[in-house]
Amino acid sequence: MNLNNTLDYYRSQSxxxxxxxxxxxxxxxxxxxxxxxxxxxxxxxxxxxxxQAHPLPKAATLQELxxxxxxxxxxxxWGFIVFEEQPDQVVIRHVASPLAAVLGQTSLATxxxxxxxxxxxxxxGMSARLDVxxxxxESPDVATFLLCRVS
Amino acid sequence: xxxxxxxxxxxxxxxxxxxxxxxVEGDAPVGYQAFSLAALKAPAAPAAPTSAVxxxxxxAEPVESAxxxxxxxxxxxxxxxxxxxxxxxxxxxxxxxxxxxxATIAGPAPLRGTVVRIDPARGAAAKPxxxxxxxxxxxxxxxxxxxSGGEESPLRRLFR
Numbered sequence: 454m455n456l457n458n459t460l461d462y463y464r465s466q467s468x469x470x471x472x473x474x475x476x477x478x479x480x481x482x483x484x485x486x487x488x489x490x491x492x493x494x495x496x497x498x499x500x501x502x503x504x505q506a507h508p509l510p511k512a513a514t515l516q517e518l519x520x521x522x523x524x525x526x527x528x529x530x531w532g533f534i535v536f537e538e539q540p541d542q543v544v545i546r547h548v549a550s551p552l553a554a555v556l557g558q559t560s561l562a563t564x565x566x567x568x569x570x571x572x573x574x575x576x577x578g579m580s581a582r583l584d585v586x587x588x589x590x591e592s593p594d595v596a597t598f599l600l601c602r603v604s
Numbered sequence: 605x606x607x608x609x610x611x612x613x614x615x616x617x618x619x620x621x622x623x624x625x626x627x628v629e630g631d632a633p634v635g636y637q638a639f640s641l642a643a644l645k646a647p648a649a650p651a652a653p654t655s656a657v658x659x660x661x662x663x664a665e666p667v668e669s670a671x672x673x674x675x676x677x678x679x680x681x682x683x684x685x686x687x688x689x690x691x692x693x694x695x696x697x698x699x700x701x702x703x704x705x706x707a708t709i710a711g712p713a714p715l716r717g718t719v720v721r722i723d724p725a726r727g728a729a730a731k732p733x734x735x736x737x738x739x740x741x742x743x744x745x746x747x748x749x750x751x752s753g754g755e756e757s758p759l760r761r762l763f764r
Contacts, residue, residue: 512737514736514737538740541744542744543740543744577737577741578737578738580741582745583741583744583745600744601744602744602745
């Protein structure tokens with residue numbers, strides 16, 4: 454049995470058929486009208502709204518914050534996440550989001566999550582000198598974001 | 605009651621009257637006039653204000669020694685601080701501290717007129733500690749900058 458076929462099956466099931474066609478059509482339309490940066494910017498604004506509509510409980514540690522984020526995504530069937538603290542940054546890995554399953558790791562999909570995490574970390578106390586940005590793609594199923602100093 | 609009188613005709617038990625009589629009419633040295641009844645009743649030179657000195661105005665002035673501290677500060681305000689605080693801080697610092705902090709300071713009362721010094725670490729110890737998450741944000745913001753402003757992480761270099 455081919456592992457890729459198995460994964461493709463799970464990917465196809467991670468987003469409701471009810472929304473798959475709509476999302477693809479929407480993404481194509483947006484991609485025609487906006488360049489990559491503007492697509493990411495637009496989706497980050499939508500992500501910010503989403504985060505504001507889904508505030509997280511107060512967290513004292515990065516582990517607590519990860520647990521809150523994970524609980525929320527799990528309740529919405531939006532995959533799971535892992536925070537990795539490094540000396541100069543925090544790496545955020547979001548695994549198996551339904552948006553990525555439909556659109557792939559495009560600016561639309563990653564831009565949305567980037568905006569969500571930026572807003573959640575700001576609400577958790579992230580200073581203005583820090584920001585969340587999209588990192589390199591590790592896998593079709595893993596979106597990577599970096600929280601680090603930007604100025 | 606004695607009826608004896610001095611040569612000046614003033615009852616001997618009327619000391620003030622005696623001084624007045626001697627000072628004004630007698631041949632006593634001029635120094636006696638300082639003890640005359642008039643001089644004794646004269647209003648004294650204005651003393652240092654003991655009240656009506658705003659505490660905020662007093663606190664705004666740098667205090668070098670207790671001699672420059674208004675009487676109201678030297679007597680009233682230290683009732684909760686200077687009279688109890690150990691001699692490890694300036695009076696100005698002490699006055700700037702919240703009353704609650706001052707009230708907790710224990711120790712022997714210093715002599716009046718001494719400058720009281722308070723250890724600044726006492727105030728710092730009362731500050732709430734930051735959470736690990738806040739400390740992480742602080743560390744990243746201050747020293748955790750990557751060479752390319754955050755985009756060139758080890759993770760990114762690995763996947764190039």
